[in-house]
Amino acid sequence: MTDQKASGELRVAIAGLGSIGTKIATALDQGIEGLSLTAVAVRDPAKHQAFIDSLRRPPTILPLDQLGEAADIVVECAPSSQLRAIVEPAVKRGRAAVVVSVGGLLDNFDLVDLARANGGRILVPTGALIGLDAVNAAAIGTIHSVKMVTRKPIDGLKGAPFIVQNNIDIDNLREPLKLFEGSAREAAKGFPANVNVAVALSLAGIGPDRTQIQVWADPTVTRNVHRIEVEADSARFSMGIENIPSENPKTGLITALSVIALLRKQRATLCVGT
Ligand SMILES: NC(=O)C1=CN([C@@H]2O[C@H](COP(=O)(O)OP(=O)(O)OC[C@H]3O[C@@H](n4cnc5c(N)ncnc54)[C@H](O)[C@@H]3O)[C@@H](O)[C@H]2O)C=CC1
């Protein structure tokens, strides 16, 4: 690890080797300019040993709170309940933390202050969404409204706290059902593993209380579908994305690719898009 640092490579650690984490680990192992995978944190090492051993340069397995010692960039891709345990020690050491469970950031927003005080950074990738570059740009002017509609297949929503607490039966739906309409902040509480995208959108734009979202359980779709309307003083734009679910039906395949694209930009000579 010391050698890699001396060679000028950015060292990357991954917390959570699930649907997103394994794809990022594989991409890093196959080679991303100027970056190397040095460490991972997993809940059950035995379950992941074969995958780790299959990598050309197997990373060290470390506890969550030690990832920041072994890496310059710590990528969080675990359940949002683990967000603080991953991000806090990393930013305290002045590291960059890439956060995919961005919904969990709303209840832990002091981490941004902690990062600022210690020279750390928190990077939120576009993830399963689209167009945060345009939303960032529009937010430099005035955005009047941001409205989002999310439709997911039943498997992509099962077990969400909002559905369980309200005793809603989505298993036998034959037509789309609007489950929720409200702010991105409230949506993140009710659907912590389903609408990270709405929180990322809100942080890029007008914040979690003013960003509006509807969440639909839709037995007629096979993809995670997000449609967004932005009204600003510089532009009006509509965006849509239809994500193919990964082996985790709640998570679109493009999410891991978005993180890989973000990592590539850290040392790329040519960077396109903001
Ligand atoms: N920002 C975005 O656009 C999106 C964010 N997400 C979020 O990304 C996160 C990861 O998603 P997936 O990879 O699909 O989930 P996953 O369930 O496939 O993987 C999570 C992994 O974290 C591991 N884990 C749990 N506790 C841990 C601990 N204490 N230490 C180390 N590892 C631990 C689990 O064993 C599992 O392997 C979730 O919070 C999900 O909601 C998902 C899709 C889009």
Ligand SMILES: O=C([O-])CC(=O)C(=O)O
């Ligand atoms: O993959 C998606 O379409 C979005 C998602 O799960 C999330 O925002 O957490």
